[in-house]
Amino acid sequence: MEVVSEHRSFGGVQGIYRHESQCTGTPMQFSVYLPPAASDSQCSVLWFLSGLTCTEENFTVKAGAQQFASRQNLIVVAPDTSPRGAGISGEDDTYDFGTGAGFYVDATESPWSRNYQMYTYITRELQDLVISNFPANPSRQGITGHSMGGHGALTIGLKNPNLFHSISAFAPICAPTQCPWGQKALSGYLGQNQTLWSDYDATELVKRGFRSQTILVDQGEADGFLEEQLKPEVLSAACEAAGQSLQLRMQPGYDHSYYFISSFIEDHIEFHATKLNG
Numbered sequence: 001m002e003v004v005s006e007h008r009s010f011g012g013v014q015g016i017y018r019h020e021s022q023c024t025g026t027p028m029q030f031s032v033y034l035p036p037a038a039s040d041s042q043c044s045v046l047w048f049l050s051g052l053t054c055t056e057e058n059f060t061v062k063a064g065a066q067q068f069a070s071r072q073n074l075i076v077v078a079p080d081t082s083p084r085g086a087g088i089s090g091e092d093d094t095y096d097f098g099t100g101a102g103f104y105v106d107a108t109e110s111p112w113s114r115n116y117q118m119y120t121y122i123t124r125e126l127q128d129l130v131i132s133n134f135p136a137n138p139s140r141q142g143i144t145g146h147s148m149g150g151h152g153a154l155t156i157g158l159k160n161p162n163l164f165h166s167i168s169a170f171a172p173i174c175a176p177t178q179c180p181w182g183q184k185a186l187s188g189y190l191g192q193n194q195t196l197w198s199d200y201d202a203t204e205l206v207k208r209g210f211r212s213q214t215i216l217v218d219q220g221e222a223d224g225f226l227e228e229q230l231k232p233e234v235l236s237a238a239c240e241a242a243g244q245s246l247q248l249r250m251q252p253g254y255d256h257s258y259y260f261i262s263s264f265i266e267d268h269i270e271f272h273a274t275k276l277n278g
Contacts, residue, residue: 001017001018001019001129001133002017002018002019003015003016003017003019003143003185004016004017004018006027008036008067008075010032010035010036010067010069010070011035011036011070011125012033012034012035012036012038012066012069012070013033013034014031014032014033014034014066015031015032015033015034016029016030016031016056016057016060017029017030017032019129021083021121021125022031022117022123022125023117023120023124023125024081024083024115024118024120024121025083025086025087025114025115026084026085026086026115027084027129028055028079028080028084028121028126029055029056029077029080030077030079030080030126030130031056031057031059031060031077031078031079032075032076032078032130032134033060033065033066033069033075033076034074034075034134034135034162035069035070035071035072035073035074036070037073037137037189038073038134041135042072042110042135042136042137043075043135043136043137044073044074044075044137044140044141044142044272044273044276044277045071045075045076045077045130045136045137045140045142045276046069046074046075046076046077046141046142046143046144046269046272046276047072047076047077047078047079047122047141047142047143047145047153047155047164048063048065048076048077048078048143048145048146048149049078049079049081049104049122049143049145049146049148049150049152049153050078050079050080050081050142050145050146050148050149051145051146051148051149051150052080052081052095052096052100052101052148052181053081053095053100053101053145054081054100054149054157054240055080055081055100055178056078056079056080059146059258059261060078060255061080061137062258062261062262063223063258063261063262063265064262064265065265065269066173068265068266068269068270069269072269072270072272072273072277073273073277074269074272074273074276074277075134075135075136077126077130077136079121079122079126081100081101081102081118081148081149082098082099082100082101082102082116082118082249083099083102083115083116084099086114086115086116087137088111088112088114088115089111089189090223096181096184097184097185097188101148101185102116102118102247103148103151103152103176103182103185103186103189103200104118104119104122104148104149104151104152104155104156104200105118105119105185105186105189105190105200106118106119106120106191107189108142108189108191108196109188109189109190109191110192112188112189118152119156119178119200122152122156123156123160123163126237140165140276140277141159141164141165141276142164142165142166142167142168142275142276143155143156143157143164143166143168143244144168144169144170144262144268144272144274145169145170145172146169146170146171146172147170147171147172147173147230147256148181149169149171149172149223150159150170150171150172150173150174150217151169151172151173151176151182151200151202153167153168153169153172153202154167154169154172154174154202154205154215154235155199155201155202155205157208157212157215158202158205158206158211158212159199159208160212161210161212164212165213165271165275166212166213166217166271166272166275166276167212167213167216167247168215168216168218168268168271168272169215169216169217169218170217170218170219170260170261170264170268170273171219171220171223171225171226171229171230171256171260172202172216172217172232172235173229173230173231174202174203174217174230174231174232174234174235175201175202175203175204175231175234175235176197176200176201177194177197177198177201177203177204178203178231179228179229179230179231180228181229182197182201182229186200192254196253199243202235203234203235203238206235206238206239206242207241207242208245209242211241211244212244213245213275214245214246215239215244215245215246215247216245216247216249216267216268216271217232217235217247217249218249218251218260218264218267219232219248219249219250219251219253220250220253220254220255220256220260221224221251221252221254222252222253222254222255223249223255223256223260224255224256225256232248232250235248235271236248251263251264
């Protein structure tokens, strides 16, 4: 693991790191914020998964999470959103498929299956790297994310309740099997077998019995992607029918941007800290 940069922030350290990934077959960068408490003890960990076109840097620079993570003694990990420079024809052609758009799935379709293994990257490889190199408590982890990363947080959290003990999301893609972004990505990475698609759809997972404690979702009412792509009402209906606790907060006037995320990141960090730190 290589240190790309490290900076003091709110008494802790904000770092960017690079490693050679076995899952993706490419170099991968990720961000880690260590609060002051991490200097002499293990801390709980909050994972943030970013959205389409983002790298590990967007959340790290724009969300303002460090000050709140410092107060709550949380390590914050922000991975990249896809392999980069895999050399696959067409990987840079569009913003919503390929580079910057890994959708947190393990691709099964050629040529994507060789590199686009983001589900395993998040749940295994980067897990092991973070736990081995930082004072992170592996039994106290939560997960959150934005848009495509909100989809990732919901699906990964629901499928791994023993790993992630708290789940939240900002403007997540709640039913990717029912929206253009999701249909494009899932068909491209997984082929036409829609049974495989449902493994990466939070709404379908809830219907199938996957559970977590209360899930927190914030969604801006002025989000331009709300009706066509995000569909929180579909997830809400599934949760209500299945008895899955969901705290869906519709926020008047807020859009899809990091202005929205930075406005409510304190709430989400407190939500996870309460569950992870007791």
